[in-house]
Amino acid sequence: MGRKILIVGGVTGGASCAARLRRLDETAEIVIFERGSEVSYSSCCLPYFLSRVVADSDSLVLVSPEKFRRQYNIEARTGQEVVAIDRENKRVRVRRLADGHEYEERYDVLVLSPGGDPIVPPGISGAARENVFTVHNVADIERLDAFLSDCDALGIHAFVRRAEVRRVVVVGGGFAGLEMAENLSAAGLSVTLVEAANQLMTPFDFDMAQILTKELLDRDVALVLGDSVQSVADSAVTLASEREIAAEAVILAIGIRPAVKLAADCGLALGNSGGIRVDHNYQTSDPAIYAVGDAVEVYNRLPRRHSILPMAWPAQMAGRAAADHINGRPHRGKGFIGSAVLRVFSLYAAVTGLTEKAARAEGIPAEAVYVIPQDKVKIMPGSAALHLKLIFETPTGRILGAQAIGGGEAVSRRIDVIAALIAMGGTLEDLKETELCYTPAVGTTKDAVHMAALVGLNLLDGRFRQVAVDKARDLVEEGAYIIDVREAQEYAAGHFRTAVNLPLSELRQRLDEIPKDRPVYLHCRSGQRSYNAVMALQQLGFDNVWNMAGSYLGVCLFEYARDVMEGREKIVTAYNFT
Numbered sequence: 001m002g003r004k005i006l007i008v009g010g011v012t013g014g015a016s017c018a019a020r021l022r023r024l025d026e027t028a029e030i031v032i033f034e035r036g037s038e039v040s041y042s043s044c045c046l047p048y049f050l051s052r053v054v055a056d057s058d059s060l061v062l063v064s065p066e067k068f069r070r071q072y073n074i075e076a077r078t079g080q081e082v083v084a085i086d087r088e089n090k091r092v093r094v095r096r097l098a099d100g101h102e103y104e105e106r107y108d109v110l111v112l113s114p115g116g117d118p119i120v121p122p123g124i125s126g127a128a129r130e131n132v133f134t135v136h137n138v139a140d141i142e143r144l145d146a147f148l149s150d151c152d153a154l155g156i157h158a159f160v161r162r163a164e165v166r167r168v169v170v171v172g173g174g175f176a177g178l179e180m181a182e183n184l185s186a187a188g189l190s191v192t193l194v195e196a197a198n199q200l201m202t203p204f205d206f207d208m209a210q211i212l213t214k215e216l217l218d219r220d221v222a223l224v225l226g227d228s229v230q231s232v233a234d235s236a237v238t239l240a241s242e243r244e245i246a247a248e249a250v251i252l253a254i255g256i257r258p259a260v261k262l263a264a265d266c267g268l269a270l271g272n273s274g275g276i277r278v279d280h281n282y283q284t285s286d287p288a289i290y291a292v293g294d295a296v297e298v299y300n301r302l303p304r305r306h307s308i309l310p311m312a313w314p315a316q317m318a319g320r321a322a323a324d325h326i327n328g329r330p331h332r333g334k335g336f337i338g339s340a341v342l343r344v345f346s347l348y349a350a351v352t353g354l355t356e357k358a359a360r361a362e363g364i365p366a367e368a369v370y371v372i373p374q375d376k377v378k379i380m381p382g383s384a385a386l387h388l389k390l391i392f393e394t395p396t397g398r399i400l401g402a403q404a405i406g407g408g409e410a411v412s413r414r415i416d417v418i419a420a421l422i423a424m425g426g427t428l429e430d431l432k433e434t435e436l437c438y439t440p441a442v443g444t445t446k447d448a449v450h451m452a453a454l455v456g457l458n459l460l461d462g463r464f465r466q467v468a469v470d471k472a473r474d475l476v477e478e479g480a481y482i483i484d485v486r487e488a489q490e491y492a493a494g495h496f497r498t499a500v501n502l503p504l505s506e507l508r509q510r511l512d513e514i515p516k517d518r519p520v521y522l523h524c525r526s527g528q529r530s531y532n533a534v535m536a537l538q539q540l541g542f543d544n545v546w547n548m549a550g551s552y553l554g555v556c557l558f559e560y561a562r563d564v565m566e567g568r569e570k571i572v573t574a575y576n577f578t
Helices: 011-024 065-072 138-148 175-186 206-218 261-265 312-326 356-361 410-423 428-433 448-460 469-477 488-492 504-509 528-539 551-566
Strands: 004-008 029-034 061-063 075-078 080-086 091-096 102-106 109-112 116-118 132-134 149-151 157-161 167-171 190-195 222-225 229-232 236-239 244-246 249-252 256-258 289-291 297-300 305-308 339-344 347-353 366-371 387-393 399-406 481-484 520-523 545-548
Touching: 004 011, 004 102, 011 029, 011 065, 011 312, 029 080, 061 065, 065 075, 080 261, 109 312, 132 138, 138 149, 138 249, 167 175, 175 190, 175 206, 175 339, 206 222, 206 339, 206 347, 206 387, 206 399, 206 469, 206 551, 222 551, 289 312, 339 410, 347 410, 356 366, 356 387, 356 399, 366 448, 387 448, 399 410, 399 428, 410 428, 410 448, 428 448, 469 551, 504 528, 520 528, 520 551, 528 545, 545 551
Parallel strands: 004 029, 004 109, 029 075, 109 289, 132 249, 167 190, 167 249, 190 222, 481 520, 520 545
Antiparallel strands: 080 091, 091 102, 116 256, 149 157, 229 236, 236 244, 297 305, 339 347, 347 399, 366 387, 387 399
């Protein structure tokens, strides 16, 4: 037998490390310790069991302990927790959770993949009640489903919801919270989502998050923003604002914190963000111990510092990289930028790199463009608007991040393209020149990413000026001169209360109607026609014109959710989302 390699924790990081170790070394003795009941499962698919998109919980399990043994000659011990590490003697103490028995195992190399622990705010009274749940593993989702479902005599959960459980509160408006809300709603439950921040999906900028907020409202998911849960009872929760919400079940989907106690107790160094400190080979402060997954700090390439990035792909890559280094193979990882995608009912939302607000918080001079082209040739079936926000550094044009929201899976394809360019230090010019495959069924000759790059370059070069969607309300309320360049029938279907209709088709014949002694703001449906109008007017002697990014469609989406939730007066005569 060769080296003895112990791995603490399975799932993505630990399981991928184990499999890679075996591919590189047939002689090593490899043992995985997993405190849960499953060593390798799809954590990202857990919410989809509630709606039966994933038909049964067994499907969530990717590799069983038996399959690890047969296929990889790896011993996976579930229900066993490593409780202490003796670094001097290279031994770990293991506890069998079923009976409390403890024993020791020696190691030559130790890999820590403890993951994270669900966040349960200490200030919530009643958080330990039986109707309060976190969803972290297969056992958690089965326990929640059992609470929500009727069971037959054999204890098998039917896809029938208990009559006494009709209303659910989901706490947390991030990826996990929205996925839970969607699937609980699809399962026939009345859902209220509570988020302490003033917006959903803080990995997105506020303007883009409003599109997702509208989607949830349209699907009858009740939203409470800027408030937090203070206490839970059998059939209600009480918020910090003292508002009471009826609910028979509460799901805490706030996120996770790195599980670092084991590492800290044995003296391994922790980073400034609270995760286990590792080098680019995922080696800890002890050369015999590696760490991967949600518990470690990773290098964020854009702010150029270490942070926590609890995502499946970085965990998988870290497991592979650690295995390579253990076996003397070079690892050339340059860090991560953070890319993710989410489906929320009919919409897909993807993000990569820095948001506009994050870039500015880091002190990076940045600008953003917001374009709304079609995701495929307009006359093709299923063509829909694609909302794309691109963030770039000034004056270099270096791409910093992007967010996209639309009705198809192609949303992630656009973000993948931009993510690749960010990883290579790409600029707006690089994105403009990026060659993409094309057919009318999946895209356009001038793709959304090309359009964003072109608008960004024009903005960077000072060829035109723009105002963002979040300025529209101020402009209307201040009585700014706004020109709607859409056709008359479009204007009649809904317009800004103070806008003047001057169609692009008539613009050159009606120049005398446009003032030159005050700022003039132009818009259309999505920004393309009004951009053409701005460029024409600039060449005709008007130096007082601005284009409204996102235009009428973007502003309607930005304003709608707050208008509905706060009861504000609309700045439009009618919303238009088409």
